[in-house]
Amino acid sequence: MVSRSGFGAIPIQRISIEASTxxxxxAFEQGINFFDTAKGYTDxxxxxxxxxxxxxxxxxxxxxxxxxxxKGVLAxxxxxxxxxxxxxxxxxxxxxxxYVPRPGDEHGMYDALLEAKAxxxxxxxxxxxxxxxxxxxxxxxxxxDTIQFPFNLLSDAKDLELIxxxxxxxxxxxxxxxxxxxxxxxxxxxxxxxRQYDNVVPIWGIELESQLDEFLAFEQQPxxxxxxxxxxxERDRRExxxxxxxxxxxxxxxxxxxxxxMAARMALLMGRMPYQQFLSAEWKERMERIPQCxxxxxxxxxxxxxxxxxxxxxxxxAAYQEFxxxxxx
Numbered sequence: 100m101v102s103r104s105g106f107g108a109i110p111i112q113r114i115s116i117e118a119s120t121x122x123x124x125x126a127f128e129q130g131i132n133f134f135d136t137a138k139g140y141t142d143x144x145x146x147x148x149x150x151x152x153x154x155x156x157x158x159x160x161x162x163x164x165x166x167x168x169x170k171g172v173l174a175x176x177x178x179x180x181x182x183x184x185x186x187x188x189x190x191x192x193x194x195x196x197x198y199v200p201r202p203g204d205e206h207g208m209y210d211a212l213l214e215a216k217a218x219x220x221x222x223x224x225x226x227x228x229x230x231x232x233x234x235x236x237x238x239x240x241x242x243x244d245t246i247q248f249p250f251n252l253l254s255d256a257k258d259l260e261l262i263x264x265x266x267x268x269x270x271x272x273x274x275x276x277x278x279x280x281x282x283x284x285x286x287x288x289x290x291x292x293x294r295q296y297d298n299v300v301p302i303w304g305i306e307l308e309s310q311l312d313e314f315l316a317f318e319q320q321p322x323x324x325x326x327x328x329x330x331x332x333e334r335d336r337r338e339x340x341x342x343x344x345x346x347x348x349x350x351x352x353x354x355x356x357x358x359x360x361m362a363a364r365m366a367l368l369m370g371r372m373p374y375q376q377f378l379s380a381e382w383k384e385r386m387e388r389i390p391q392c393x394x395x396x397x398x399x400x401x402x403x404x405x406x407x408x409x410x411x412x413x414x415x416x417a418a419y420q421e422f423x424x425x426x427x428x
Contacts, residue, residue: 101133101159104314108136108143110306116146123150129315135302137163138175148184155185163194169207176215190245192225199236229347229403238270250274252292252332253339266298277301280346284371286313287322288331342406350398357388359398363411366418389416
């Protein structure tokens with residue numbers, strides 16, 4: 100059992116170890132006991148280990164391995180143990196595989212989890228994914244203890260059905276992208292929507308103390324999913340329906356260093372957040388990389404949502420140029 104809200108540690112990559120320690124300690128002291136990180140989140144594991152090693156027995160740690168074979172998964176587990184300053188990981192998740200690893204298959208990823216569990220290095224087996232069919236197969240296989248999937252107020256009926264399937268199979272549902280990578284700007288609505296599901300634990304991406312304070316306040320006095328909030332959710336769904344970038348980042352790296360997860364949804368971001376930050380010289384330079392696209396289509400081939408990323412980038416660039424022209428000082 101874990102706290103109803105989890106701490107998503109992607110954003111602490113962007114802050115100092117002193118700031119991340121203050122944030123992580125406050126989260127723990129105020130009742131959050133589930134912390135989710137990954138090998139791929141640069142120094143996130145080290146920061147969690149530094150901040151929480153002395154309360155290790157009171158928290159649940161989840162991390163991830165993106166390795167594609169047994170040797171790689173086992174090496175990732177050992178390295179994560181060192182970085183987290185612990186001798187066991189509560190939930191080790193295979194990080195967004197394109198298929199469901201099973202015992203005895205040719206790559207041995209699942210066998211690595213079984214070996215690590217038998218030796219006491221991990222306690223539970225998990226899988227993260229952005230592909231609904233893979234996530235559903237993993238849940239229905241009864242091979243995994245947890246599934247991490249994008250669940251939020253923009254999720255369609257098929258995505259939300261996965262929550263009930265997970266409950267039927269006694270699989271814990273971890274909600275990534277609970278704010279859809281920043282596109283959902285009403286945190287109260289996002290919180291209230293997910294709180295409907297008693298088997299879902301959102302991992303809120305937290306970088307600032309003010310963000311942490313907001314979710315702690317929600318825990319103390321949960322926002323009510325009333326008619327006004329439902330109407331707000333419907334407006335968000337209408338505005339954000341269709342093929343839009345979710346900001347998962349699996350398209351990266353880009354050969355010409357286009358910041359695809361942000362650039363491919365720039366018009367939406369400027370319309371839903373203070374736009375001035377995106378008209379800085381720094382962001383203008385980043386957006387000017389889009390015309391340099393060499394159309395290698397690596398980004399499209401990696402996209403779990405099967406978006407035509409180059410075409411999307413071109414549309415966003417045109418919209419950005421027009422927006423910048425209209426708001427020129």
